[in-house]
Amino acid sequence: MQLNFCTPVVILGVHYGSLGIARSLGRLGVPVHGVHNDLRIHALASRYFGRRHHWDFARASPANSVEFLLDLRTKLSRDAVLIPTTDDTAQLLADHAAALRNVYRFQDNPPALVRQLRRKWELFRLATRHGIPTPKSLLPRSAQEARQFADQIGFPLLLKASDGARFEARAMRKMLIVRTASELTENYSLMEDTADPNLMLQEYIPGGDDAVWMFNGYFNRHSECVAGFTGKKLRQQPIHTGATSLGVCLRNDAVQELTTVFMSTLGYQGIIDIGFRHDARDGLYKLLDVNPRIGATFRLFVGADGTDVARLLYLDLTGQPLPTTALVEGRKWLDENRDLFSSRDLWREGSLNLAAWLRSLRGIRETVWIASDDPVPAVRMVAELARRAMRKVWRPVARPFLDVR
Numbered sequence: 114m115q116l117n118f119c120t121p122v123v124i125l126g127v128h129y130g131s132l133g134i135a136r137s138l139g140r141l142g143v144p145v146h147g148v149h150n151d152l153r154i155h156a157l158a159s160r161y162f163g164r165r166h167h168w169d170f171a172r173a174s175p176a177n178s179v180e181f182l183l184d185l186r187t188k189l190s191r192d193a194v195l196i197p198t199t200d201d202t203a204q205l206l207a208d209h210a211a212a213l214r215n216v217y218r219f220q221d222n223p224p225a226l227v228r229q230l231r232r233k234w235e236l237f238r239l240a241t242r243h244g245i246p247t248p249k250s251l252l253p254r255s256a257q258e259a260r261q262f263a264d265q266i267g268f269p270l271l272l273k274a275s276d277g278a279r280f281e282a283r284a285m286r287k288m289l290i291v292r293t294a295s296e297l298t299e300n301y302s303l304m305e306d307t308a309d310p311n312l313m314l315q316e317y318i319p320g321g322d323d324a325v326w327m328f329n330g331y332f333n334r335h336s337e338c339v340a341g342f343t344g345k346k347l348r349q350q351p352i353h354t355g356a357t358s359l360g361v362c363l364r365n366d367a368v369q370e371l372t373t374v375f376m377s378t379l380g381y382q383g384i385i386d387i388g389f390r391h392d393a394r395d396g397l398y399k400l401l402d403v404n405p406r407i408g409a410t411f412r413l414f415v416g417a418d419g420t421d422v423a424r425l426l427y428l429d430l431t432g433q434p435l436p437t438t439a440l441v442e443g444r445k446w447l448d449e450n451r452d453l454f455s456s457r458d459l460w461r462e463g464s465l466n467l468a469a470w471l472r473s474l475r476g477i478r479e480t481v482w483i484a485s486d487d488p489v490p491a492v493r494m495v496a497e498l499a500r501r502a503m504r505k506v507w508r509p510v511a512r513p514f515l516d517v518r
Contacts, residue, residue, distance in 0.1 A: 130409025220383025342414035
């Protein structure tokens with residue numbers, strides 16, 4: 114059966130993960146549109162973005178964003194598939210599905226379920242109800258409650274945003290490890306919004322970056338897992354708490370089963386991106402976070418036939434058969450610029466040497482920026498890194514001359 118790739122895709126919010134979507138679908142011949150608040154960003158320089166549209170979902174009201182999407186639909190030649198790349202755009206589609214589903218195609222989950230999955234405190238309560246292991250957590254209402262929790266659990270602890278988008282809007286880190294009572298007091302007062310508490314405390318599970326496991330998969334309209342991939346983080350940026358900078362595909366039946374049972378029980382449909390951490394103290398995999406949408410690391414998880422979750426979503430929403438695919442054990446994916454800084458910080462920490470770093474690069478099958486058929490984004494990224502390096506070198510040299518009155 115011949116597949117049809119004429120239906121366009123509109124990516125809502127463009128970042129390094131969106132570049133992977135554009136390349137994956139664009140190589141099939143799918144027309145790809147990108148929507149972002151800055152059309153100069155490096156990812157949008159990809160040859161696979163056929164059209165670029167300016168809109169700021171973070172600043173616009175939901176009603177205005179819906180109006181923008183409805184207006185955009187009138188400019189497209191046919192129905193289109195919407196792919197949200199942030200929690201907020203995923204929530205936007207869920208909240209306004211009634212207005213959008215007649216003119217667009219997108220994964221359609223109840224708004225309350227999307228909200229529960231994206232907000233870490235609600236996720237903790239949801240997972241606990243369904244018997245999914247999680248680290249001990251608390252959403253304190255005061256600094257006193259935070260200190261009492263620390264006395265019970267002990268240090269180190271994680272301070273993390275329940276709703277990460279609110280922290281991003283305040284230009285704050287979404288997660289921080291605190292190791293002493295004074296660090297907890299200082300950072301709690303700095304980070305928390307006392308009028309609307311959003312700062313969650315969580316037990317820190319010991320172990321290296323490679324204790325973090327990921328599930329990336331697709332659930333059909335009957336909430337059946339038609340493809341599931343597992344793997345783990347090898348490095349993160351920021352180190353120990355951030356996004357994957359180097360990851361590897363590895364089979365993990367326990368993570369696969371936990372996720373499949375949880376999502377099927379919830380009636381979830383579409384792409385899901387989930388993080389777990391292995392707790393060597395009790396042997397359990399404990400749920401850390403859920404992205405009810407495509408994750409930025411999704412191109413780590415590519416089947417032996419080239420299938421990824423973006424392609425599965427596209428085929429499913431356009432009414433085409435879904436292929437059966439299998440995990441490629443040992444496949445590695447690298448985010449070049451993030452891993453450069455991650456490796457530097459681990460070296461400064463004393464936990465990474467040159468030999469270990471070189472060994473870690475074996476088996477890399479794909480990188481975020483470098484692609485032989487799409488070189489411009491990588492060229493622009495390298496140019497930006499070079500400019501940053503030159504500024505650091507130039508400033509100390511130029512400062513004595515600039516300070517002369």
